[in-house]
Amino acid sequence: MSKLEIKHLSFSYDGSNKVIDDISFSVEKGTFVSILGHNGSGKSTLAKLIVGLLDKNEGEIYFNDVLVDKKTIRDLQTKTSLIFQNPDNQFIGSTVEDDIAFGLENRCFPHDKMQEEIEKYAASVNMLDYLKKEPIYLSGGQKQRVALAGALILKPEILILDEATSMLDPKGKSTVRKVIDRIHKENKELTIISITHDIDEAMLSDKVLILSKGRLVKEGKPQDILRDEETLVSIKLDMPFVYRLEKELKEIGIDSKAESIDQLVEDIWASK
Amino acid sequence: MGIKINHVFYTYQKKATNATLALNDVSFEIEDNDFISIVGETGSGKSTLAQTFNALIFPDEGEVQTGDYVISYKNRKSRSLKGLRKHVGLVFQFPEYQLFEETVEKDVAYGVKNFGVKGEEALNRAHEALKQVGLDESYYKRTPFDLSGGEKRKVAMAGILAINPDILVFDEPTAGFDPQSSKELMELICEFHKQGKTIVIITHDMDLVNTYTKKVFMMEQGKLAFQGTPSDLFSFIKGYDRLDTPSVIKVAEKLKEKGMDIDPTKIHSNADLVAAIKKWRNKA
């Protein structure tokens, strides 16, 4: 049973230029899928189409094998959380605790259990010490972690990250990435769809889809897809560092299929 | 034109009880036609420092000198600084948010006109700048708000370029860009450097520092913590989680730890690393 199935999805803002052009793919329950694409490839539009923030022109979406239409979209929406790119524009509450509470309030969560729930989720993103802080005193990475807590507290079945780290500094990126990686490892039921142009982030996922000019051009395991330099360069992306170095090492006769820097170093050393 | 920074101090919210020293006795020198980078964490004072270069803020103590212009507390109301911004162009982070005219060419010409260049000549300068950033005639009459994010940023950069400053300061020029667009943008900046301009890049992207700049200054809590070559910086920040060492240097360092005869400070690119490994294998 697949969690989410997209069939022949198309969309255009103005009626002629197709931003999303006949895309089909499926995402299995509990997997971490990256959708890679350059700036302007239609990635963010895709995220909005899935959760119904935009109305698709053509195609079908199945959620838990049920066709999503006007009646069933509520079910998809209550079970999907979306994290956006700009940390500032998704901080709704006046303090960290108020913001995490926002979704709970909308779901009519009982008041006397809120405090405990908020503290639990704030702790899960390492923001427990900041509950009373206002957003202007937080860094981008901290705000994104608050957004993650506010999304996860609704216990979604699908978590969509729409370039959630692209506006952050390296430190913010790595703290958010660590939290996402932990969520994926700890919560086997949660399906994660990450929309990104960050290759290193894509390496964390189980499956990669490559989007170019609104079309799905390739899909597969990151180990295979991200070694395909020709495709990556054709859509303005680079191979991950480790793979790039492997390719160059091959020319001087070192053959390595390493996935990490440490592994690669071992392989180089062993080639003596 | 170069920049001399002399014992500069600056504090935000001077009278507040939680006043923070954003710049704390910073001194260094950027020479004519240098290509340098200023690195540091968010809040280290690097952006504040850059804003003193074109007198957007004035140091509380000390001075910044570029050519004949002296930027100091004493001169903060001086009319003589009026021409300074013609020589020092500062491109802010996410500059696409400063566009406001109805056409691309008008927006680019706006800055030029502010410095007294008139009509036709201003438009010519705008066209030239647009050509430099790789936007052709078809863009001239388009409205900037319909462009893609990358194109908007190019238009905003052209707006500063058209003023034809001698010193170009870029705050996080590649923020939010995909790798290919980043590379194109950096190559463009290298082109400006070749034309004789002094380039200052403010960034926390260490790969960018390693690949493009020759000299790097590191800010930490308002102080200048380091100055030197990128490779020296990487050995300086080793084992320090605030800034990321470029991956290629990490590999070189790990190989050295294992006992390989390799000098991580000589590695600037994958090609350098591969060459060093080849040499080591031939020896072995």
Place this chain on the structure above:
Amino acid sequence: MSSMTFGRYSFRETFIHHLDARNKIFLMILFMVGIFFQFEMWSTALIMSGLYLLILIVIMLISRVSLWSLFKSLSGLWILIIFLMAIYIFIPNNNYYLPTAFKVGSLEVKWDAFCQSGYIIMRLILMISLTMILTSTTKPMDMTYAFEWYMTPLKPIRFPVHEIAMTLSIALRFIPTLLDETERIMKAQASRGVDFNHGGVFKRFRSIISLIIPLFISALERSEELANAMIVRGYDPKAKRTRYRLLKFSWRDIIAFLFIGAIFAGIIVLFVFDRKEPVDIVNLIFGQIGGKGF
């Protein structure tokens, strides 16, 4: 962050911070109304004003709102002071009770002019200070909740109480963000040679346009993204919601209510007697030491 002003909420563990926002707003209005009762005799008015100031200072000390930052933020009032004095000095008035202060040519300046303007300024300062204490000890969110609570009677006539309260709280949340943005765009335009401080009317107009348009566009973008973020997290203005933050009436509120209530009652009693026959507090307290007037 550079635009921190007095009156912005900052969290402290004090009696006043813990008061119910609804109660705080009510008591503030009550106190303000009390301040506006006029008394016949200058001496009485003066002593009452002194009392109000004393209460204000006590409230400030309890709430740990800095006095210094308050007076600094009021420093702009001196223009108003001069203006008021000028009005009272140059515009003749028949009800003078006090002796002449000095004479300039044929113009006779009575002490009344100074007292009148001083009295008004005093009340103004009291009002501004009270409002600032309210805003700096109450979370913006609580304030909007209190507002919503007071407006509940309007709900049956389909007045969008909840929507207005939500809009208000978001506006409050985004003020610092937009101020930062304004500063950033101003600096970016200044780097393009825009001079916001000098130049003729037309040039200034152009400068302002170069600030307003980008600001407007970014605010629109923000509001769209914010709306999306709210929808995704299940917000529906029409639907029922629970509250994380509940306004609670506690023992503190009863104390505060009794305190301000007693003062207000005292003012009313004094005022009623004052209407019958001017009350001279100085005489009441110190017997026959003072006469009528001073």
